[in-house]
Amino acid sequence: MAKIQKIKGFADLFADEAGKYTFLENTARAVFSRYGYGELRTPVVEFTELFAKGIGQDTDVVGKEMYTFPDRKGRSLTLRPEATAGVVRAFIESGAYQPGGVYRYFTFGPMFRYERPQKGRMRQFHQINVECFGSPSAFTDAEVLLMLADFLTAVELERLSFEINTLGCPDCRPAYRATLAEFLGKIPDEALCEDCRRRRAANPLRVLDCKVPGCREASAAAPSIQDKACGRCRANFDIVRAALSGAGLAYVLNPRLVRGLDYYQGTTFEVVSGDIGSQSSVAGGGRYDGLIRTLGGPDAPGVGFACGMERLALLLAGRPAEKPDFHIAVLDPAGLAAALSLAQQLRAAGFSGLCDHEAGSMKSRLRAADRSGARQCLIIGGDELATGTVVVKSLATGEQTTVPMERAASALGK
RNA sequence: GCGGACGUAGCUCAGUUGGCAGAGCACAAGGUUGUGGCCCUUGGGGUCGUGGGUUCAAGCCCCAUCGUUCGCCCCA
Numbered sequence: 001m002a003k004i005q006k007i008k009g010f011a012d013l014f015a016d017e018a019g020k021y022t023f024l025e026n027t028a029r030a031v032f033s034r035y036g037y038g039e040l041r042t043p044v045v046e047f048t049e050l051f052a053k054g055i056g057q058d059t060d061v062v063g064k065e066m067y068t069f070p071d072r073k074g075r076s077l078t079l080r081p082e083a084t085a086g087v088v089r090a091f092i093e094s095g096a097y098q099p100g101g102v103y104r105y106f107t108f109g110p111m112f113r114y115e116r117p118q119k120g121r122m123r124q125f126h127q128i129n130v131e132c133f134g135s136p137s138a139f140t141d142a143e144v145l146l147m148l149a150d151f152l153t154a155v156e157l158e159r160l161s162f163e164i165n166t167l168g169c170p171d172c173r174p175a176y177r178a179t180l181a182e183f184l185g186k187i188p189d190e191a192l193c194e195d196c197r198r199r200r201a202a203n204p205l206r207v208l209d210c211k212v213p214g215c216r217e218a219s220a221a222a223p224s225i226q227d228k229a230c231g232r233c234r235a236n237f238d239i240v241r242a243a244l245s246g247a248g249l250a251y252v253l254n255p256r257l258v259r260g261l262d263y264y265q266g267t268t269f270e271v272v273s274g275d276i277g278s279q280s281s282v283a284g285g286g287r288y289d290g291l292i293r294t295l296g297g298p299d300a301p302g303v304g305f306a307c308g309m310e311r312l313a314l315l316l317a318g319r320p321a322e323k324p325d326f327h328i329a330v331l332d333p334a335g336l337a338a339a340l341s342l343a344q345q346l347r348a349a350g351f352s353g354l355c356d357h358e359a360g361s362m363k364s365r366l367r368a369a370d371r372s373g374a375r376q377c378l379i380i381g382g383d384e385l386a387t388g389t390v391v392v393k394s395l396a397t398g399e400q401t402t403v404p405m406e407r408a409a410s411a412l413g414k
Numbered sequence: 415g416c417g418g419a420c421g422u423a424g425c426u427c428a429g430u431u432g433g434c435a436g437a438g439c440a441c442a443a444g445g446u447u448g449u450g451g452c453c454c455u456u457g458g459g460g461u462c463g464u465g466g467g468u469u470c471a472a473g474c475c476c477c478a479u480c481g482u483u484c485g486c487c488c489c490a
Contacts, residue, residue, distance in 0.1 A: 008481080060488050064415080082490085111490080116415080118484060127490060195487080211486095261489090270490090281490060308490030331448065364442085366450035381448060395450070 009115070009123025019319040021126065024155060024309055025108050028128050031151045035143070037104040037130060042086040044110060048076040054085035054295055056262025058202075065113040079112035082261070083129040084288070084304060085295070091133055092297035099298070102134040108309075120279035120311045130285075131304035133292065138236035141267040141287060142243030144303050148283060149249050151307075152271065157315050160282065162249065164269040165225070165257035166237040167205070170290070172230035173265065176223070180204045183222050191218040208256040224255045233266065240267055263288040267303070276314045283307040326353035326412055327374035329365035331381030333358075339380050342390065342408060349409045370395060376412055 006012060013021065029039065048068050055062050067079040080086050087105055096103060107129045114123060130147065132140055145162070152160060168176050184200035184207055192200070193212040200207050207219055229237070244251050251269075259268050268286030276282070285305025292300045326346060328339045336359065343355035354372050356365060362381075369377040379391035384402070392411040393400035403411045 005481080065488080113489080115488070116486090117482090118486095121489075125490070129490095259489090278485065279489070284490060306490050311490060329449095361443090362448040363444090363446080363450075366448095368450090370450045377450080379449080383448080391449090393449075398450085400449085 007123070009117040011122060011124070015321055016318045017313065019321070020313045020316045021309055023316070023319055024128065024312055027154045028106065028108070028151055028307075031154050032106045032130065032147065035104070035147050037106045037132075037147075040087060040090065040105040040107045041109070042080075042083070042090045042107060044080055044112075045077050046080055046086055046089065048078045050085050050089055050295065051078055051081060054088065054263060054291060055082065059262055061113065061261065065115055067112045067114055081113045082111055083107055083109070083127055083306060084131060084261075084263075084291070087129065087131050088133075088292055088295050088297065088302070091131075092292065092295060097134065097298050097300055099300075100134070102132065102140075104130075104132050106130045118279065119277040120308070120314060122310055126309035128307040128309060129304065131302060133302045134300045135303070136289065136301040138239035138267065139243065141236070141303050142240045142247075144285070144305065145240070145244060145269055146247050146249060148271065148285075148305055148307070149247075152283075155312065155316065157273075157282075157312065159273065159275065161272050161274075162244075162251040162269065163254040163257050163272060164240065164244075164251050164267065165254050166229055166233055167258070167265050167268055167286070168225055168229045169233050169265055172228065172233055173225075176225050176228040177204055179223050179228065180208075184219065187218050191215075205258045209258040226253075226255050236266065259284060259286060263291040263294070265289060269305070271307075273311070273315060276311055279311065281308070282311040282315070321373075322352070323373040323375065324353045325351040325374065326376050326378055327369035327372045328353065328355040328378045328380065329362075329369050330356040330359045331362060331365060331379065332385060334382075335359065335380040335385050338385065338405070342378070342380075342405060346409055346412065351409070351412055378408060378412075 048066070051066065052062055057063070061081050066081050068076060069078075071077050087107060091097065091103065091105070108126065110124050110126050112124050115121060117123060130144060132144055145164070149162065167173060181200060181204040184204055187200075189197055192207070192215050193210065196207045196210050196212070196215045199210075207215060208222065210216065210219075241251075241253075254270075257268055257270055259270075264286045266287035266289065269284065270281050271283040272280050273282050274280065283305055285303070287301070287303045289301040291302055292298060328343055330336055330339045336357065339355050340357075343353060346353060353374060356368070359365075360368075362379075365379075366377065374395060377393045377395055379393060384390050384405075388405055389402050390405050390408050391400055391402050392408065401411065
């Protein structure tokens with residue numbers, strides 16, 4: 001019988017690793033609350049249609065990476081590959097939107113994409129997501145970015161680079177796209193990789209993003225969106241840049257920054273680390289003004305970002321586990337019941353600790369106490385049982401005293 | 415979906431031209447009848463990922479398969 005094991009690309013996170021995730025979530029909660037954001041938890045499964053419409057039918061995520069399956073009534077469900085679509089759906093469904101209002105949400109949780117796993121990329125992965133609905137202002141873009149930077153500073157990640165770009169709006173992007181496509185059309189086939197030859201007609205912006213050196217060279221002189229953006233987009237982007245500089249946040253202007261999900265427009269950004277292998281992007285986001293309407297909601301604008309917890313965790317030092325205050329060592333089986341009730345009293349008094357449930361030799365019990373990392377060991381053997389006492393031994397210094405059992409808590413207390 | 419590397423004890427890994435499966439760490443007991451960490455001794459532990467093939471003989475060679483991992487692609 002083959003051993004049952006976890007699914008490829010899924011992970012079990014024990015103490016050290018799990019601790020990083022709760023640390024990330026707790027500090028995210030604290031930081032985002034200071035900006036007026038509230039937590040929202042949405043389902044992990046949605047109707048497939050939501051993602052197909054929201055993310056874009058021709059993206060890789062929708063085209064080949066979704067966990068999609070029929071439920072018992074034959075409806076097509078999918079495990080969410082990203083959070084924004086679900087949050088937007090919840091927002092629309094709640095009916096909370098009033099024109100002019102601004103709505104701020106953050107959410108944590110697992111996402112699923114059927115990809116080949118590698119460093120920093122799991123099939124079940126975890127994101128911290130932030131979404132702000134209702135504000136068309138570039139100051140909101142800037143504040144969201146600053147909040148992300150604030151969070152990353154709070155978790156003590158410093159060596160990260162912030163890249164920003166604008167993708168243009170529905171007014172100016174089509175024209176830019178056309179001139180870019182025209183430029184790319186003149187490049188001889190041999191100069192581009194196979195993917196880019198296909199992309200230059202279908203999705204010319206993505207050619208800019210190609211990592212193949214030849215393609216980089218070929219597109220080096222391509223027209224930049226920075227020059228072709230409309231006045232409003234430029235003005236907005238200037239506001240964002242000025243706000244970041246004003247706040248002292250260093251950033252890199254990356255005109256080649258193109259996001260993979262169709263709904264992005266206007267300001268986009270990515271946070272990159274050079275220390276975690278080839279999946280180097282730890283966070284990414286931007287503005288998605290058309291999305292809420294696309295999904296059947298009001299014509300409300302949106303901005304947000306997603307932050308990959310696996311990738312942040314790679315950068316985080318392990319969090320040392322909490323050490324217990326006491327370990328009760330039992331030398332005589334007759335002492336097991338007294339040991340457990342003593343342990344309960346100590347826990348009720350606020351101490352943390354472990355208690356032997358099987359008796360053993362002094363040597364084996366003390367070794368176990370030592371391994372647990374406990375500060376103090378309480379020893380209950382035949383002598384102590386006879387006199388109603390307990391030995392309180394410091395595992396650091398080796399000093400020990402014998403006290404009546406009911407005084408154990410105060411003996412631990414100092 | 416494509417490519418490379420790797421699967422031997424709980425963990426990290428040796429294993430020669432194919433010739434009786436090993437070390438370190440960890441664990442357990444003892445050295446010390448009730449005193450841990452350091453040290454010493456002893457001990458328990460393995461279908462060599464799985465299934466085929468070649469061979470007198472396979473951990474080693476061949477094929478397949480599963481898993482892990484790094485990269486491509488894509489993305490957080």
